[in-house]
Amino acid sequence: MERGMRVGILYSGGKDSNITMYKVYLQGYEIACLITIIPASDESMLFHYPNAAYTSIQAECLQLPLISSTSDGEASLEELLIKARERFGIDGVVSGAIASRYQYERFTSIASRVGLKHIAPCYGEDQYMHMQELLANNFSVMITSVSAYGLDASMLGRVIDAKLLSRLRDLSIKYGFNLSFEGGEAETFVLDMPLFRKRISVDGYRVHWDGVRGHIEFMDLSIKDKLVTLSSR
Template identity: 25%
Template sequence: MMNRIALSWSGGKDSCMALHELTGQGEEVACLVTTVPQETGKTFAHNEDIKNIQAQADSIGIPLELVRCRYDTYSEDFLEKLKRLKVEYRLDSIAFGDMYLEGHREWGQKLAYEAGLKAIYPLWSKKTEMLKALSKFVNSGYKAEVIKVREDLLPADWVGRPLDETFIEDICKKAVCPMGESGEYHTFVYDGPLFKKMIILNPSK
């Protein structure tokens, strides 16, 4: 029987590829779930404008659910919302786009368990496979750009760069994970196979 899945959605390449993998497997992603700390009013980690995330959901055709949380009660707020979504969408599972960080996986598994759901990691791989994963995304037909970097690790002027072959060449010269799994950079996907129309980004700052 087909799973009904909530997908943790940042708007970036990882969550997009997770969605691509799940739909390709014939799974049903019932809703996208995005955390929005009250302290910023924008998405967690990516600091993205909610209007842009909503535009993605509208283009993809999957409902977007926002988790309004606080940094100091992030897990508790997420769990409370997830329990409600489980009933509303008749969920079986929650999926995450994490690729190899064990701490992130343990957190997601604990969250899912406490909500009575199964945790799914469709992109889970090895750290040594990250360059291959980046190449797969770049060649997938999806279009994304860098929206945030850790300026102690990457140049500030990388913000706005498209993820393309030149980006792959340049990221390989840096002492960082090619996929930015430790937050070295964040992206926004604005077009691709699952999008009905291209997204025009609303400025986040």
């Protein structure tokens, strides 16, 4: 670990990019910016789709600069990483890869091509422990899409708590899906976490369900004050 290294966070707005950011913060890295690729479709194997367009609201809560682009290609990510390196002086890029060797190796390769170090503090973690860590650190994580057998429309819009996590664990064992959702079984959106200076309130959303999979469409989001925040980043 290179304490004090300036890094950019590959940021989708979901639980993995947020817990990853929190981990590198605790490890002493200097978080310089957020980097978001908004996929052109939901078929991307590298980038998360459903609510990436709302990362600007999370960036406001984090009080961090955000650079973004709409694309599915690695070339666009390379361009963003170069821009982040030149604009913010980053030496490394942080991803939320957990169990996917494909994601880990692709991000490592892309970062290397533009002269950056790839950091993935969650890679190889036990998936259940990873999910428990979110709860232990007071992350507010909403499920925004589901697309795996065993997950139905009742999950959409729910904030993960201990009871729901236990249910998800049982379902993942029964139906064989990835508990941390890294295979796209579900997507999440973080409403609050320790590094947020303010929190996000979901004041309205619409459910889209086709009988097999679905997602929520945010209709009204607002930013609220927090009673307790970390005093410095």
